[in-house]
Amino acid sequence: MSAPQPPHAPIQAVVIGCSAGGLEVLRMILPALPDDFPVPIMVVAHVGAASGGYLEDAIRRDCKMPVVEAEERQPVTPGIIHVAPPDYHLMVEADHTFSVSTDPKVHNARPSIDVLLISAAEAWGSGLAAVLLTGANADGADGMAAVKAAGGVCLVQDPATAFASEMPTAAIARGAVDRILVPGRFAPVLAALCNPSRTAELP
Amino acid sequence: MPWRSNSIHSIELDLVLDVLARRHGYDFRGYARASLKRRVSGLAHKLGCATIAELVPRILYDDALLPEVLAGLSVPVTEMFRDPQVFKGIRDQIAPVLATYPRINIWQAGCATGEEVYSLAILLAEAGLLSKTQIYATDINDMALAKAEEGIFPVKTIEKYSENYLKAGGTKALASYFSLGYGYAKIDSAIKDRISFAHHNLVSDGVFCEVNLVVCRNVLIYFDRHLQDRVLGLFDSTLSRSGFLCLGTKENVAFTPAAARFAPVDAPLRLYKKLAESP
Numbered sequence: 001m002s003a004p005q006p007p008h009a010p011i012q013a014v015v016i017g018c019s020a021g022g023l024e025v026l027r028m029i030l031p032a033l034p035d036d037f038p039v040p041i042m043v044v045a046h047v048g049a050a051s052g053g054y055l056e057d058a059i060r061r062d063c064k065m066p067v068v069e070a071e072e073r074q075p076v077t078p079g080i081i082h083v084a085p086p087d088y089h090l091m092v093e094a095d096h097t098f099s100v101s102t103d104p105k106v107h108n109a110r111p112s113i114d115v116l117l118i119s120a121a122e123a124w125g126s127g128l129a130a131v132l133l134t135g136a137n138a139d140g141a142d143g144m145a146a147v148k149a150a151g152g153v154c155l156v157q158d159p160a161t162a163f164a165s166e167m168p169t170a171a172i173a174r175g176a177v178d179r180i181l182v183p184g185r186f187a188p189v190l191a192a193l194c195n196p197s198r199t200a201e202l203p
Numbered sequence: 204m205p206w207r208s209n210s211i212h213s214i215e216l217d218l219v220l221d222v223l224a225r226r227h228g229y230d231f232r233g234y235a236r237a238s239l240k241r242r243v244s245g246l247a248h249k250l251g252c253a254t255i256a257e258l259v260p261r262i263l264y265d266d267a268l269l270p271e272v273l274a275g276l277s278v279p280v281t282e283m284f285r286d287p288q289v290f291k292g293i294r295d296q297i298a299p300v301l302a303t304y305p306r307i308n309i310w311q312a313g314c315a316t317g318e319e320v321y322s323l324a325i326l327l328a329e330a331g332l333l334s335k336t337q338i339y340a341t342d343i344n345d346m347a348l349a350k351a352e353e354g355i356f357p358v359k360t361i362e363k364y365s366e367n368y369l370k371a372g373g374t375k376a377l378a379s380y381f382s383l384g385y386g387y388a389k390i391d392s393a394i395k396d397r398i399s400f401a402h403h404n405l406v407s408d409g410v411f412c413e414v415n416l417v418v419c420r421n422v423l424i425y426f427d428r429h430l431q432d433r434v435l436g437l438f439d440s441t442l443s444r445s446g447f448l449c450l451g452t453k454e455n456v457a458f459t460p461a462a463a464r465f466a467p468v469d470a471p472l473r474l475y476k477k478l479a480e481s482p
Contacts (some may be wrong), residue, residue: 073455079376100453101238102280102421128257
């Protein structure tokens with residue numbers, strides 16, 4: 001007889017990665033999060049090297065949560081959406097501060113979703129929720145596998161709803177997935193995962 | 204390389220860093236951990252090690268491996284005129300001050316494969332200052348230094364850098380500073396002759412001359428706060444009165460006591476000026 005699965009430990013941080021077509025999905029998910037969202041959110045989106053500030057502006061427009069560019073040595077702060085700066089990899093140190101690097105591109109991307117996810121998996125272990133959305137390459141799959149191995153929660157966009165299905169499909173193929181969701185479901189699931197008192201609301 | 208628990212990974216990393224410091228005198232223990240861990244993992248993978256710990260005997264007993272290890276840990280990635288607005292800022296805000304000096308000394312700390320120091324030299328040539336300038340370009344990575352000193356780049360990359368060069372305020376064609384052939388571009392000796400390349404370790408080496416400008420971009424991001432503070436102190440010591448400092452545009456020195464010795468000239472571009480000694 002198998003023991004009933006214990007409820008997952010409360011989530012302490014969320015990482016969201018996306019590429020082609022990701023902005024539209026981010027603009028469905030992030031504005032739907034409440035202004036008292038209790039944990040930090042980090043966003044890595046593949047954008048051009050010269051697109052300084054464009055992504056934050058596009059996200060900030062409708063968000064209740066504050067949106068800032070992640071800055072090296074700054075603490076990862078609850079209730080804030082931190083966006084990876086263009087043309088740098090973003091990482092999290094063990095003391096939950098950001099660091100950045102100009103190391104080579106990973107999956108032809110800088111910032112790379114894998115790079116942030118692998119460091120965040122080490123920093124938060126089972127306290128991390130990772131979200132992988134639409135995208136046209138395999139960045140993120142190694143990272144999701146690291147999150148899963150560390151006991152974190154992996155949420156992947158339903159490839160059938162993705163502008164580009166390769167990225168979510170690659171993570172699913174790796175088995176690095178706990179739930180496959182349509183865009184409209186991410187906000188309520190994240191809110192429930194991060195606020196155990198609302199676990200009953202988990203759909 | 205498979206994911207391992209935080210503690211095992213950290214122990215393995217500590218072992219490697221310990222061997223490098225105690226056996227070879229290269230101390231990476233003050234480097235920021237997250238990117239160092241990635242680089243060490245990458246190095247282990249490249250050298251055919253199944254675990255990071257397998258690097259330990261290799262580094263301990265095989266001295267010939269050291270250059271490759273140092274190259275792997277410093278992973279040089281540079282471009283010409285990366286962040287063109289910074290080079291424009293140096294041209295517009297710093298070069299006019301340098302122009303008033305009879306001789307100009309510049310130190311680029313962490314020159315990697317040379318793209319940035321050649322960009323700087325080209326900028327100075329166009330400002331009419333290169334003939335009275337001596338640039339010292341240093342790095343910890345001898346393999347990168349050798350490449351920098353060659354000054355040979357694929358023609359394709361020069362084409363790619365041309366756009367940045369023009370955005371930086373370049374007044375000619377970037378290719379005019381190179382001789383082209385066989386798909387490669389070699390930097391002109393008129394540019395190269397003003398640059399001395401040398402091995403220097405920011406962790407352990409000291410000041411070697413007085414300079415009017417220090418350029419050190421995207422190097423401090425790899426250091427922890429303590430090491431960042433030491434290095435900024437080193438820059439303070441090496442800079443002449445009112446000397447200039449140029450850091451990377453995403454570098455944050457807000458947590459470093461030594462940063463108080465510098466005043467911003469252009470904060471978004473990370474251009475600073477050394478403050479006068481307090482009496």
